[in-house]
Amino acid sequence: MRPSAVRLLNVLVPIKRTIDYAVKIRVNPQQTGVDTNVKHSMNPFDEIAVEEAVRLREKLKDAVKSIKVITIGPPKASETLRTALAMGADAGIHVEVPEASPSPEPLGVAKALQAVIKREKEGVDLVILGKQAIDDDAGQTGQMLAGLMGWSQATFASKIVVDTEKKEASVTREIDGGLEEIRCRLPLVLTTDLRLNEPRYASLPNIMKAKKKPIEKLSASDLGVDLTPILETLKVTEPPKRTGGQKVESVDELVQKLKDAGITAVA
Amino acid sequence: MFPTRQAARRLALQSSRRWSHSVAPSPRLNPVTEKDLAYFSSILQPSSILSTLSPSKLPASELDPYNTDWIGRYKGTSTTVLRPRTTQEVSEIVKYCNEKRIGVVPQGGNTGLVGGSVPTGSGEVVVNLGNMSNVRHFDAVSGILVADAGCVLQSLTDYIAPQNHIMPVDLGAKGSCQIGGNVATNAGGLRLMRYGSLHGTVLGLEVVLPDGTILDLLSTLRKDNTGYDLKQLFIGAEGTLGIITGVSILTPPAPQASNNVILALPSFECVLPLFKTAKRQLSEIMSAFEYIDRTAYDLAVKHGQGRALNDEDVEGAACFVLIETSGGKREHDEEKLNELLETLMTADKPIINTGVMSQTPAQFASMWALREGVTEAVSKEGKAYKYDISVPLSSFKDVVDVTRERLREKGLLGPKAVKHVIGYGHVGDGNLHLNVVADAYTPEIEAALEPFVYELVAKYKGSISAEHGVGVMKTHALHYSKSNTAIEMMKRIKQVFDPNGIMNPGKVLP
Numbered sequence: 040m041r042p043s044a045v046r047l048l049n050v051l052v053p054i055k056r057t058i059d060y061a062v063k064i065r066v067n068p069q070q071t072g073v074d075t076n077v078k079h080s081m082n083p084f085d086e087i088a089v090e091e092a093v094r095l096r097e098k099l100k101d102a103v104k105s106i107k108v109i110t111i112g113p114p115k116a117s118e119t120l121r122t123a124l125a126m127g128a129d130a131g132i133h134v135e136v137p138e139a140s141p142s143p144e145p146l147g148v149a150k151a152l153q154a155v156i157k158r159e160k161e162g163v164d165l166v167i168l169g170k171q172a173i174d175d176d177a178g179q180t181g182q183m184l185a186g187l188m189g190w191s192q193a194t195f196a197s198k199i200v201v202d203t204e205k206k207e208a209s210v211t212r213e214i215d216g217g218l219e220e221i222r223c224r225l226p227l228v229l230t231t232d233l234r235l236n237e238p239r240y241a242s243l244p245n246i247m248k249a250k251k252k253p254i255e256k257l258s259a260s261d262l263g264v265d266l267t268p269i270l271e272t273l274k275v276t277e278p279p280k281r282t283g284g285q286k287v288e289s290v291d292e293l294v295q296k297l298k299d300a301g302i303t304a305v306a
Numbered sequence: 307m308f309p310t311r312q313a314a315r316r317l318a319l320q321s322s323r324r325w326s327h328s329v330a331p332s333p334r335l336n337p338v339t340e341k342d343l344a345y346f347s348s349i350l351q352p353s354s355i356l357s358t359l360s361p362s363k364l365p366a367s368e369l370d371p372y373n374t375d376w377i378g379r380y381k382g383t384s385t386t387v388l389r390p391r392t393t394q395e396v397s398e399i400v401k402y403c404n405e406k407r408i409g410v411v412p413q414g415g416n417t418g419l420v421g422g423s424v425p426t427g428s429g430e431v432v433v434n435l436g437n438m439s440n441v442r443h444f445d446a447v448s449g450i451l452v453a454d455a456g457c458v459l460q461s462l463t464d465y466i467a468p469q470n471h472i473m474p475v476d477l478g479a480k481g482s483c484q485i486g487g488n489v490a491t492n493a494g495g496l497r498l499m500r501y502g503s504l505h506g507t508v509l510g511l512e513v514v515l516p517d518g519t520i521l522d523l524l525s526t527l528r529k530d531n532t533g534y535d536l537k538q539l540f541i542g543a544e545g546t547l548g549i550i551t552g553v554s555i556l557t558p559p560a561p562q563a564s565n566n567v568i569l570a571l572p573s574f575e576c577v578l579p580l581f582k583t584a585k586r587q588l589s590e591i592m593s594a595f596e597y598i599d600r601t602a603y604d605l606a607v608k609h610g611q612g613r614a615l616n617d618e619d620v621e622g623a624a625c626f627v628l629i630e631t632s633g634g635k636r637e638h639d640e641e642k643l644n645e646l647l648e649t650l651m652t653a654d655k656p657i658i659n660t661g662v663m664s665q666t667p668a669q670f671a672s673m674w675a676l677r678e679g680v681t682e683a684v685s686k687e688g689k690a691y692k693y694d695i696s697v698p699l700s701s702f703k704d705v706v707d708v709t710r711e712r713l714r715e716k717g718l719l720g721p722k723a724v725k726h727v728i729g730y731g732h733v734g735d736g737n738l739h740l741n742v743v744a745d746a747y748t749p750e751i752e753a754a755l756e757p758f759v760y761e762l763v764a765k766y767k768g769s770i771s772a773e774h775g776v777g778v779m780k781t782h783a784l785h786y787s788k789s790n791t792a793i794e795m796m797k798r799i800k801q802v803f804d805p806n807g808i809m810n811p812g813k814v815l816p
Contacts, residue, residue, distance in 0.1 A: 061667045080666035122665045239616055240662035240669060243567075243647050 047104035048164045048203060048225075050092045052128065053152055054085035056112050056119040057174045070274050073174075081119045084169025086126075087231040090238040092167055093127035095201060102203045105129050105161070111151055111266070113138045117254060124249035125241035131254040136266060142175070147266040149183035154262035156188065163226065165208075170195055170230040181230035191223040194230040201225075334807055335409045337429020338386045342408060346388060346431075349398050354437060357386040372432045375424045376417045376479075377685065377692070379747065380778060382425030384411070387432040393512060393520060393551040399433060400549065400808075401518025409811045410516075412545035414487025415458065417479035419692055422544045422777025423487065426812040433549060435486050441465055442552065443526075449557040450509060450526045455486025455550045471557040474501040478678040486550040492542030494773030496678070499734035500593040500632065501558055504541055511537045512552030516804035524554050539799065544775050545810040547803045561593070561632030563639045566673050567647065568615065569661035570623035574599075574703040576657035577627060580650075581699070581733055583657075584629055587646040591639050594630035598730040599706065602680045602741075605726070609686045611679025612672045619660050627733070628677050680730050681739075688725050689747045693740040693759050696769035702729060702738050705766075709740060709759060716754045724751060737772040760786045776814045784816055 058064060059080040064073045081089075089108060096103040108123040109132040110116045120131035134151055136143065143151070156163045171178035185192035193199075197218065198211035206225045211218050213232045241249075259266045287293045343359050358366050373382040390396045403410050409430030413423045416434075425432055435456035443452040446469040453462060459480045463473050475488055477495035487493075489511065492504050501507060510525035523537045540547055571577060577597060584592060598606070603626050607614040614620075633639040643663070650658050664670040684690045697705055706729040713724050724744045731738040740759065744751050760770050764786040771780055771787070784793055797815055800807075 059667050061671065078667055080668070083668075125665065237613060240568075240613070240619075240673070241665050242616070242619055243651055243661045243663065246644075246663055247648060247651060 048095075048099070048102055048201070049104055049159065049161050050095065050106045050165045050167065051152075051156065051159075051163045052085070052088050052092050052106065052108045052123070052167050053148070053180070054089065054108055054110050054119060054123055055082045055169070055172050055174075056080070056110065056116040057082045057172055060173055066275050066277050070276060071272060072275050079115070079119075081122055082169050082172045082174075084171060084173075084231050084233070086169075086238040087233070087235050088167040088169050088229075089123045089126050089128060090236045091199060091229075091231060092165075093239075094236060095165075095199070096127070099201065099203060107132060107159075109134065109152070109155060111143050111148055111259075112136060113140075120254055121249055122241065124252045124254075125246045126239060127245060128252075130252055132257060133254055134257045134259060134262065136259065140266075141268050143266045144268050144270060145175075145177045145179035146183055146269070147264065148180050149187055151259065151262055151264045151266065152180075152184050153187045154264050155257075158262070164206075165201070165225065165227055165229065166190075167229045167231060170232055178230075181228050185228040188226070188228070190226050190228050192228040192230075193221055193223050195232040196229050197232050197234040199229060199235070334407060335428045335430070335811060336407045338384075338408055338431050342402075342406060342431075343386060345402060346386070346399065349402075350388060350390060350395055354389045354391060354395070355386070356389070359385050372413065372416065372434060373424055375419075375421050377419060377690065379689075380421035380424050382411075382430075382432075383427060384425040384430055384432050387434055389434045389437040391437045393438070393514065396433065396435075396438075396514045396549055396551050397518045397520050399431075400514050400516065403431065403808055404517050404806055407806055407808065409808050410549070411810055412486075412490065412549040414456065414484035414490070415479065415482040417483045418487070418491060418777060419694070419774045420771070420777030420779040422491070422775055422779075422810070422813050426778060428811055430811065435484060435549075435551070438551065439484075444469070445526070446471070448526075448528075449559065450554060451557050452510075452524065452526065452552065452554045453485055455484060455489075455512075455553055457485050459483050459485055459488060466557055467560065470560045472560045474507040474556065474558055475504060478681050485553050485555070489541055489553055489555075490543065490545050490550055491775045492773070494732070494735065494737065496594050496596070496674075496732070498773075499595065499732065504555075505538060507556045508537065508541055508553060509556055510554035511540055511550055513537075513540050513548040513550050515548045516806070516809045520551075521548070524552050526554050528556070542775070544777065544814050546800060546814045547809065549809075562634050563636035564593075564630065564632050564670060565639060565643055565664060566594075566628060566630040566670055567643070567661050567663045568673050568676070569627045569629065569650070570615070570620055570659045571625050571627060571657065572622060572659050573624045577625065577702070577733065578699055580627060580657050583649070584646060587649065588629070588631055588642055591631040591633040591642060592629065592734075593632040594628065594732075595734040596628040596677050596731070597625065597702065597733045597738075598628070598677060598680060599625045599703075599728055601726050602683075602728040602730040603676070605683040605687055605728070605743075606676050606679045609679070609683035611683050612675035613669075614676075615662055619662060621659075623659055628673060630674075677730070680728075684728070684741050684743055688743040688745055691742040691744065691747075691751065691755055692774070693742075693755075693763075693770075694772050694774040695738055695740060695759075695763045696736050696772040697738060697763060697766045698768070699733060699736055701766055702731075702733075705729065705738060705740060705762060708762060709742065709755070712758055713742070713751070713754055716750070718751055718754055721745065723748070735772070757783065757786075763787070778813055781812070781814060781816045784814075 059078040062077045092106045106128045108128040111134040168181040193210035195213045196210050197213050200209045208223050340359050372387045409428045411425045411430045411432045413434045416423045438454040438456035441453045475495050476497045512524045513521045710727040713719050726743040728741050760783045769787050
């Protein structure tokens with residue numbers, strides 16, 4: 040076997056347990072948040088991240104040495120890790136926070152991930168996160184992590200091609216004007232956008248294998264990280280109810296109503 | 307494409323259905339005239355009337371959604387559609403029509419598959435229940451729901467969901483079908499295996515009889531043995547004995563845990579042993595067991611009905627089975643399900659290749675969408691001849707193969723004739739949906755299929771219509787599944803309720 044300068048890739052995929060996106064959310068009576076006594080599942084963008092890691096391994100085969108998934112959350116979050124393992128990840132890390140504690144914030148998460156990466160003996164070459172969590176819509180964790188680590192970042196990725204020999208990745212990003220293609224050096228922080236892939240169903244053989252895969256349990260203090268929130272939520276309310284529209288009898292009437300509302304023609 | 311406006315009389319005497327056995331317009335019935343329209347205008351709101359007659363004079367195309375069935379195979383030519391708002395209005399309409407001998411077609415969501423909810427050529431008036439869509443009462447403790455017949459099934463599901471109840475009946479048409487229509491057709495659907503048929507879950511009905519009398523059988527009692535159980539006659543009568551205007555139904559508690567799996571089977575012979583094993587190991591938590599053959603799956607995927615399985619998972623699969631579990635405790639259900647899956651995956655002689663299990667509510671819905679979407683995929687693929695039959699489980703594959711062979715013998719298999727012959731259905735209830743997908747409806751294909759398929763079913767002593775009903779499509783085939791004595795008694799009962807024959811003429815009875 041000829042000696043290879045290629046380092047095998049270690050991939051880390053942080054995932055978050057959020058309220059399932061199909062659930063109808065209701066603000067709690069105290070107006071401090073939403074009712075969380077509902078179905079939870081993996082943040083959809085994180086599902087896409089796990090799927091991308093698995094597809095990378097299918098493409099690059101042995102060049103991907105390990106895919107680890109990590110979550111920072113309450114005890115129930117370990118189920119979310121099992122789902123990721125059933126999709127094809129190798130091992131999990133669960134940074135457990137108490138059930139009653141507030142949800143960790145992006146900066147806290149980023150610092151915890153930084154500590155985890157430093158701990159990993161084999162190192163980490165690629166971190167794939169969802170672009171945002173559907174509960175807080177913050178969209179900050181990936182960027183903050185890249186900043187803390189001093190690594191390249193490619194966010195809102197809709198296509199990723201990794202070249203292990205050059206230790207580079209070519210990423211297509213979704214931006215306002217269309218698509219942007221950038222070339223990044225590894226190690227790299229990626230955040231996934233919707234069009235990157237469509238996550239697979241967990242297949243039975245993988246579900247059975249997942250039960251035997253290891254999950255390492257850690258606490259925030261093990262990592263030397265303080266997850267206390269620095270933001271205080273003052274109030275959560277529903278958006279104002281939508282008032283009904285109006286039906287008009289003719290185009291002329293429509294034009295008149297638009298004029299009355301102060302909307303004038305452009306051309 | 308659609309008939310231009312014609313005088314009411316000519317319209318009434320023309321049967322404009324494209325297919326086969328034309329229904330002779332009933333000689334005893336009169337078509338709707340302007341005079342009748344004037345009467346209806348005096349008892350109904352203007353927004354409850356759609357008519358091509360004066361003074362309303364709508365273009366015929368406005369009435370197309372009411373005149374044409376969901377498949378597009380049966381096209382009526384009614385001039386007048388009424389959408390009453392109250393039971394009283396329905397009663398007055400029917401009383402008038404009975405006196406004037408005008409045919410009445412009760413209509414709900416118009417999603418039936420046997421042409422039972424659209425007019426034939428007798429100048430009938432369509433009475434659409436869509437404006438009667440109020441929930442009258444829901445008791446969260448007993449789960450008893452009382453609702454207007456025009457409530458859309460999905461909206462009832464949404465109404466009782468916050469109280470943690472579900473409707474006992476569920477089908478692909480849930481976004482459009484109405485509960486009155488479901489009851490009138492004794493709809494089966496995906497939950498029958500677990501919750502039973504509407505004959506058991508409907509506690510009471512409010513019905514307008516063919517002479518206009520309002521028969522109030524709206525009970526909320528779970529048990530009531532006081533005389534003949536009249537409501538059972540209307541359940542499944544397909545609107546031929548009266549118009550259902552109110553329904554009282556028992557809704558089961560929503561399962562705390564739901565899961566589903568799609569299993570890929572190497573051959574059809576594995577379906578029965580799989581059913582036996584699943585029944586034994588899952589026992590009370592199994593709530594659905596659906597079968598789709600490989601072609602049906604491919605069509606559903608082709609037409610984007612739901613997310614497909616991975617290529618490697620479907621390789622070598624001859625057919626698929628979807629199993630749903632519903633229970634009170636997630637951990638308990640998952641344990642049973644995992645044990646079943648382990649047994650199947652590690653068996654010496656495996657009866658499954660592999661399978662996938664839903665991990666999230668979104669995936670759960672997507673897997674169901676693959677099964678429920680087959681019907682829609684079929685209508686996008688071509689023109690479908692649908693045969694909804696009850697036959698022994700072991701013969702499911704044979705029925706499909708024999709039908710395909712028959713078409714091949716007649717030289718009717720091919721891209722310009724019959725594109726696919728597929729089978730899918732409710733294994734748990736012994737109900738197969740045999741679909742012949744053609745490029746276009748032709749007399750040759752129909753002649754090759756009928757009475758061939760019905761005779762095939764009769765050989766198995768099966769039902770020529772497991773759940774879709776008779777409508778106008780299968781009136782002539784009733785004798786394949788019911789004796790002459792039985793049909794004679796049905797005619798006598800019809801005579802008792804509807805001596806003038808105004809209620810949904812041409813449907814159900816030959």
